[in-house]
Structures are given as C-alpha cells and as structure tokens.
Amino acid sequence: MPAPTVCLTFDFDAVSPWLHMDGGDRNTPTNRSRGLYGAEVGAPNVLEFLADRDLPATWFTPGHTVESFPEVAERVADAHELAHHGWSHTPPGDYDSRAAERADLERGIAAIEELTGSPPTGYRSPSWDYSEHTVDLLLDLGFDYSSSGMAREFHPYRVRHDSAPVDAPYDRGEEADLIEVPVSWGRDDYPPLAFSGSRGYTAEQVVFDDWRAQFDHAPDEGVFVVTMHPQVIGREDRLVKLGAFVDHARDAGASFTEVREVAAAWESG
Template identity: 55%
Template sequence: MSRATVCLTVDFDGVSSWIHSFDEGDSPTNLSRGLFGVDVGAPRLLDLFDEHGVTTTWFVPGHTAESFPEAVESVWAAGHDIQHHGWSHTRPGTYPDAASERADIRRGIEAIEALTGRRPTGYRSPSWDFSEHTLSLLQELGFEWDSSQMGREFRPYRLREGWKASPDAPFERGEETALVEIPVSWQRDDFPAFAFDRRRGFADERAVFDMWLAQFEWMYRNVDGGVYVLTVHPQIMGYSHRLERLESLIETVAEYPDTEFVTLDSVSDRF
C-alpha cells in the first residue's frame, strides 16, 4: 500500500447543472459556461492527464452522456473511469419521493452502460446532497461505493443506515452498511472557490491552490495510507491559467516518495 493515494476526480456536468440545479439555468450565458467545459475544458484536462500519465475518475450525469456522447466517449477512450452522477444534475433532497429519485438514478445507470458497456460501481450525488432515500436506493441498485459525504478527511469509511437526528434527543449513528464512502471536501472542490458570482467576486486563486497542496502535505506527514480526493469541473478548471496551476500541483505531489494517482474504484476495491 502506498504512503499516499491521490484521486483526481472530474465532475463533468456539462449544461446539466445549470438546467437542473440553479435558478435561471436556461440563461444562454450560463449554458455557454457548461459548453465551454464540454468543448474546451474537458479536452484540455484530458491532454494534461495524458501528459502526466494520470488516470482519473469522471462523474458524468446521464444528461451529459446523452447530450455530448463524443465528448464523454473521449474520456472513456483515454482510459479514465466513468461513474454515476445522476441522470439529471438534480439535488436528491429536492425529489418529491423515492420513486422519482430511483427513476433518475436508473436512467443514469442506463446512460453509462450504453456508453461504456459496463454498470457503474460508484456514485457521487449532484451537489453532494442525499435525501432520506438515497442510501437505500444505492444499496438496492447495487452500488459499491459513494463519494459525496464528509465524515472523514483522508480515510474511507462505511456509510451507516438507521441513524436518527432528532432535535430533542441524542444523535444515534445507526449501523454500518457495506457501502464504502470515499470522502470529499468543499475545501478541495474548484466550483465553490472559482465559479464566478457577482455577489462574491473573484477568489485568490493562488491561495486556493496553496491550500490544496498544504492539505496534501499534512496528510502525507500525518496519515499513513491517506486518500486525498480533489474535485474539479471542466467548465471551471479548464481555463488556461488554472490548468498551469493544476499541472504544478500534480507535478509537486508526484515528487513525494511512494505517492500514487489512482481511481476511486481502486480505492474502494482495496478497502
């Protein structure tokens, strides 16, 4: 087992996040941001990963796979893993019932199977959200792992069912399931940091990349066998200046002895 494992993950939302998750999603300008990710950002990321011999995990909504099949096929053809990210990019907590959520997940499975010829083993929920039904649906539909929650920083763990969070009683953790959680962090996601918002303005991008490196370095020093998950979006990370910073981060991390870049599926298999 390596001292440090790095998982570069790509949420290939395309236009689905603008249509299904945000107000004014049908704005031509917002949709063009998604199209930049499809037409420009994704090819640039694929070139970067190929140059450095890094295999990554792409979470692809079925909407993206069906809307832009050639773009998604290029990810698969380059040897990267494709996993489930809903059919639509709809937050699970907004579905009216379990049946609606189940239908969307099943449709996403079918879209990935049609493109890759195999059933996805892993799930990442849109906007890292779960409903009260999500965990049981993932178990019902045969998923092996998830990467949406934040109960650890650098170690996988098992998701629990039957927990209780009553406001007037002690929290009950529930019982472990077979589903492996490979945790994420808002602190290692490019969208909240870099997606332009008129109310917020611009982030200090150098500081964000420095933070990402500092988190890896802390893990390397303190967590033997730690798993570092970074999440990027082609429509965010695909810009020229960010690609250079991402490349520098990859090169720096790769210099640490006994560090490897792997897919989340590989992490789940080892766990």
C-alpha cells in the same frame, strides 16, 4: 517513499446543473454556455492534461452529459473511470418521491451502460447530499461506493443508516454495505474559482497553494480526493497550476488512482 494516494476527480456537469438551479431561474443561454465551455473546451483540455502526464482520474458524469456530448463522454470513458452523478443532476433532496429519485438513478445507469458496456460501481451526489432514500437506493442498484460524504477527511469509511431526531440524541445507526470515499469543500475548485453570485478568492494561486499545504499534512496512508469541474479547472492557466500541484505530490511519492480502485482496496483490506 510513503505518501497519500491522490484521486483526481472531475464532476463533468456540462449544461445539466443550470437546468435545475434555483428552481430553473438559472436556465439561461449564457449559463448554458458555461456548461458548453466545460464540454467543448474544458473537458478536452483536461483529457489532454491527464494524458500528457499519464494520470488516471474519475469523472462523475450525469447521464444528461453522456447523452448531450457523446463524443467527449466516449473519450473520457476510453481513458478513465466514468462514474454516476445522477442523470439530470438533480440534488437528491429535491425529488418529490423515492420512485422519482430511483428513476433518475436508473436512467443514469442506463446511459453509462450504453456508453461503456457495464454499469458504474461508483456514485457522487449532485450537491454532495443524500435524501432519506439515497443510501437504500444505491445499495439496491448495486453501487459499491459513493464519494459525497465528509465524516472523515482522508480515510474511506462505511456509510451509516443514521437518524437525527431534533428532540433526541443523534443516532449513528447501522453500517451500510456502501463505502464512502470522502470529499471536502476545501478541495473543490468550484467555490473559490467559479463566480456563482459571489467568489471566494481573487488570487487563484492561493487555492492551489492550499491544496498543497493540505497534501503535505495528510497522513501517508490517507486518500486525498480533489474535486474539480471541467468548466472551472479546464482553463489553460489553471491546468498549469494544477500541474505544479501534481508534480509536488508526485515528488513526495504520491500515487494517483481512480476512486473505484480505492474502494476495492479498502473493501479487501
């Protein structure tokens, strides 16, 4: 039965985002405790959920998380793809220089290499955006793919060296040797399910029903990337709802895979 390929992805931010958000104003004990929940409760719950259902997944994990919570990071790496999500979870556009962005990327690679014995092949930007240097740095540092862009809904594509002068037409630029496995705000648990000054929904089942409707309308050859965060999705009641979505996709014939497998298949196809 043909059906889309599903990539369950987890941005394992733990404490790291709270250190930088709003210029450091959110770096408070209670915010950090939300990250602690993600590392100490949410992530183990998600690991158990995935193991029970024999599901592969990709965990985009900051080096800060790897080094702060090594035991759970090791459990993730033993069972799943552990990919790059910055060392410090600083949005690329916030760096003062190319050198500073590169240093953070290198530190993140080193943390993952220390944990797994090999460098990551995949990257997801903290904030899902790039600085003017990010694509070149990812190419320079040997990444095969990124999962941060939105130029397609369900189909991987090559990142381009585009330029967007404000007084001239947009220039799509040359293709780069970097595959983008696209994401969507419409399939991210954080905006609708996590309070961050405001919250998008009150009836949580709506979120999972929407993912199901999107899946039902995705093309059979498409790649359906869902982005989740252990501190958000890791609650038992939410994992039950995620399980119902997984069952629905499986019944429809979907296969589940790591993002690096999608990138490799697209490259060779």
